[in-house]
Every structure is written in structure tokens, then in C-alpha cells.
Amino acid sequence: MIVFDLKCAKDHVFEAWFRDNATFEKQRRAKDISCPVCGENKIKKAPMAPNIAVGATEKNGTAGKATKDTAMAEKMMSTCRALRDAVEKNSDYVGPRFAEEARRIHYGEADKRSIYGEASDRDARELHEEGVSITAIPWISRTDS
Numbered sequence: 602m603i604v605f606d607l608k609c610a611k612d613h614v615f616e617a618w619f620r621d622n623a624t625f626e627k628q629r630r631a632k633d634i635s636c637p638v639c640g641e642n643k644i645k646k647a648p649m650a651p652n653i654a655v656g657a658t659e660k661n662g663t664a665g666k667a668t669k670d671t672a673m674a675e676k677m678m679s680t681c682r683a684l685r686d687a688v689e690k691n692s693d694y695v696g697p698r699f700a701e702e703a704r705r706i707h708y709g710e711a712d713k714r715s716i717y718g719e720a721s722d723r724d725a726r727e728l729h730e731e732g733v734s735i736t737a738i739p740w741i742s743r744t745d746s
């Protein structure tokens with residue numbers, strides 16, 4: 602859960618809890634959030650940091666929002682890198698033949714193993730419809746390291 606300070610178009614500030622930031626954005630766009638004072642549903646975040654757990658970099662009081670966003674982005678990048686390394690170590694790279702190979706494994710025509718490679722959105726959809734279990738992962742190239 603996350604609490605935000607929200608502000609309506611008439612500058613009433615109020616607090617509201619959301620499951621996460623995405624939920625807040627969705628409800629805000631759907632105009633599901635209304636001001637408890639005037640009922641206005643044009644809501645935006647009040648200029649105050651959301652009250653969520655913060656990392657060590659925040660504790661010294663000098664780190665602002667930009668630092669937090671950067672730290673978060675870096676954390677995501679390193680998660681992506683770790684994911685990529687794990688996939689590379691444990692799976693066979695089949696490149697653009699991914700869809701074909703995934704099907705062969707699914708239908709028992711090839712050895713059962715983990716593979717990774719490139720698939721178009723259409724391939725991914727078709728595989729999913731055929732019941733082939735695949736996972737899309739955020740891939741980052743070596744040059745970003």
C-alpha cells in the first residue's frame with residue numbers, strides 16, 4: 602500500500618491510499634477519485650513525496666526525488682541484467698527461431714529445455730493461444746552495461 606497526498610482542481614489537499622502507483626494512475630484516469638471536500642474528480646498528486654519506504658540514500662535528507670528515481674532505475678537495470686545473465690546461463694539461445702523451437706518443445710519434437718530468443722508480438726500471442734508457456738522479459742543489450 603502507498604499513501605499519496607492528492608490535490609483537487611480547487612486546491613483541496615487530501616490523503617488517499619492505493620495499492621500502488623499504477624492503481625492510482627488508473628483510478629485517476631478513470632476519474633474514480635474524488636475530492637472529499639468538493640467532490641471534484643480532477644485530481645493530481647500534491648507536490649509532496651509519497652510516504653513509501655525509502656532506501657539508504659534518502660536517509661541523509663539531501664537526496665531528492667530525482668535521486669530516488671535514478672536509484673530505482675538503476676535497481677531495475679541491475680535486476681534486468683541479473684535476469685538476462687540467468688537466462689543466458691540456463692537457456693539455449695535460438696534467436697529468431699524461438700517460436701518454431703518453442704512449438705517443437707511443446708509438442709515433444711525437441712528436447713524439453715529452456716530456450717530464449719526473439720519473438721514478435723504476433724508469435725507470442727499465437728504461442729500463448731496454443732498453450733505454449735512463454736515469458737516475455739525486459740531485455741537489455743550488452744551495450745547498456
Ligand SMILES: [Zn+2]
Nearest residue numbers: 609613636639
Ligand atoms: Zn476539492
